[in-house]
Amino acid sequence: MISTVLTWAVQRRLASIHHFRDNPHEVQQAVLHSLLHMARTTAWGRRYGYADVPSAREFSQRVPISSYEELYPEIERVLRGEADVLWPGRAEWFAKSSGTTNARSKFIPVTRAxxxxxxxxxxxxxxxxxxxxxxxxxxxxxxxxxxxxTHGPNPFRPDDPASHVGDVSAVIMQNxxxxxxxxxxxxxxxxxxxxxxxxxxxxxxxxxxxxxxxxxxxxxxxxxxxxxxxxxxxxxxxxxxxxxxxxxxxxxxxxxxxxxxxxxxxxxxxxxxxxxxxxxxxxxxxQDEPDSEDLLLLLGHGIYYEFLPADQWDAPEPRTIGLEAVELGRTYALIISTNAGLWRYKIGDTVRFTSLAPYRIRIVGRTKHFLNAFGEEVVVENADAAVAAACQATGTTVRDYTAAPIYFAAHEEASRGGHQWLLEFTEPPADLLHFARILDETLRQLNSDYDAKRHRDLALRPPQVLAVPTGTFVQWLARRGKLGGQHKVPRLSNSRELVDEILEQLKK
CATH class of the missing domain: 3.40.50 (Rossmann fold)
Structure with missing residues (x-):
């Protein structure tokens, strides 16, 4: 009986799902209007004139795009207990995650809304x-x-028992x-x-x-x-x-x-x-369809979306587009405004639209997590698919992996760069060179830029694949105090910092 009642209750959400799928632009405009109205009396809302509820175009012209580092001065005020800064009231919960350059962790406000x-x-x-x-x-x-x-006390308010920081999963479970x-x-x-x-x-x-x-x-x-x-x-x-x-x-x-x-x-x-x-x-x-890996964008859940085309990522005054202007197959950086007080926030993820009716996406990678040391533009989506193909071809599975460039150096191959892959297998393949060949071939099929650089080994030499012992990545996470929760090993990086740390770790 309990199961029947709960099933009936949750399935009432199906009508709402159909509504935002069928009316995406109207729903998103309503979300933006609600966000601006709610935040009109906050310090941020007063600064950017939310009281007159600007249109989507006016909103994008008035409010700057912000990375975490750029928004941090306001977030720190919220962390320290100040009310009505980015969102009405005081935030007592904060989701802690990695991925910032100005500190070891990010602290994202999590409001009741x-x-x-x-x-x-x-x-x-x-x-x-x-x-x-x-x-x-x-x-x-x-x-x-x-x-x-897990979660613990807010380090900015250690004596306040009501304020906590932790993995978003822990914040959700606790509440x-x-x-x-x-x-x-x-x-x-x-x-x-x-x-x-x-x-x-x-x-x-x-x-x-x-x-x-x-x-x-x-x-x-x-x-x-x-x-x-x-x-x-x-x-x-x-x-x-x-x-x-x-x-x-x-x-x-x-x-x-x-x-x-x-x-x-x-x-x-x-x-x-x-x-x-x-x-x-x-x-x-x-994922709203069992037979598809595409993800339905949630449009009526307190988040207003904008999209930054790849050619705007490093522009001095980047220009976003709205949901109505996105195109299939192109890669966009996500810009979100939320009911937690993140305004035109550069989340760092990149997506590609696979459907426009309804709006479905695939997560392609990160604006910071990709391999593009030599113009090859390999994103996480390419890497995951290539690893999966190589695993299938060699009858093995991978627990975790990371990859980084081998930059030009003063040796016999100084004219060519490359990629070094560290993979933790459940059982290493009998022929690691065959695994590397399938990995390379799949990347060439998936990514024309990579294929062009690999043509006749002129710009990129074949990938160097190393099998690392079981537990290598767990040990690396533990050394950095990031064991468990939402923390994960970055798949790709243009820096060799992570790869070199792991290689040094293996020597000890």
Whole structure:
């Protein structure tokens, strides 16, 4: 009965999904109008004249595009407890993530509005679609095993017990409505542990006898947990432990390189996978069709979108375009304004539209995470697909990887650069050179710029592929204090800093 009632309740969201799919521009204009009206009396709203609720064009002309570093002076005021700076009232929760140049971590305000109109509304949307497409799983009749991070006191207000910072997953779990907390496992005291080795062990023991039907989390850490549960149960596979397991809601990293590994861990024809795009800055998109990897852009969830074409990324006065002007196949940097007080905020992700009716996207990479040392313009989407193809061709799977340039140097190949790939395999392929050839060939098929640079090895020599020992990337994350939660190894970088750190680590 409980499952029936909950399913009926969440499926009421289906009408709202259809509404913003069918009326995207009207919904987005309403979101912008609401954001500006709500923030009109804040310090930021007064500075940029929100009181007269400017049009979309006026808004883009008045308000500058801001990176985290540029918006940080206002965010710091919010962190220190000042009210009505970027959004009405005081923010008590902050999502902590990496990816800034001015500090070790970013602190993104999470307001009540962004939680309830964004994260939780989108969560109900995802649940509604899951129950619609996979009714046989009866997802709400059992437990959802959600694996997230941790939170702690706000370092800017250490004596204020009401203010916290943490992984966005931990912020969401700590504030879940009662109905959602009822269907999830493990309990918060285990889910929010900050020591990841202890967390995995204690959660694995706790969920051994649970009726787990849905998994939710980052693939890398879910793999570790599933293996430990299977080991503790003395089972052949996780299906023997949780026979009604039928769905994995995954995000944070591209799933392609992990797909075959999950097929091995969960050898069941009734297992399904849906991707979500839930960042510290907001819940932006979700997979709304089972047979497509494209993500439906969430348009009625407190986020107003603008898009920055690639030729504008480094322009002194970059010009964005609105949703109505985007084109299929082009790469755009996302610019968002949110009900957490992020205004024309450069989130750092790049997307490509695969459909305009409705608006669906694929995450291509990061404005900072790509390989373009020699004009090859390799984005994360290319890299993930190439790794997946090489894995399939060599019968192996990859736990994690990163790649960086081999820059020109004073040696016999000084006229050519290259790429160095560090990969952590479940089982290294018998022929690593064959893996490298498939990786290279796939990149050439996917990326014409890379192919041009690789033509006759004139500008780029073949990729150098190194298999690193199990645990290499976990050790690197641990050394940087980023073990667990939303933290992940950057896939691509134009700097050799990460690769050189790992290579140095392996020498010790």
């Amino acid at each position: 962004s939680l309830h109109e964004g994260h939780y509304r989108a969560g109900r949307d995802m649940t509604a679609l899951a129950t619609l497409y996979y009714p046989e799983t009866d997802a709400l009749g059992g437990k959802t095993l959600s694996l997230g991070g 879940l409505p009662a109905w959602a907390e009822f269907i999830r496992t493990p309990p918060l005291e285990l889910a929010l542990l900050d020591e990841w080795e202890e967390k995995i062990e204690r959660i694995a023991r706790h969920v051994l006898t649970a009726d787990v039907r849905v998994l939710a989390g980052v693939p890398t850490w879910m793999i570790v947990l599933l293996r430990r549960v299977t080991e503790l149960a003395g089972a052949e596979s996780i299906v023997d432990v949780w026979p009604r397991l039928g769905l994995f809601l995954h995000g944070a990293v591209a799933f392609g390189p992990y797909r075959e590994l999950f097929r091995q861990l969960i050898p069941s024809d009734r297992m399904h996978y849906l991707e979500i795009y839930n960042a510290s800055e907001g819940y932006l998109a979700l």
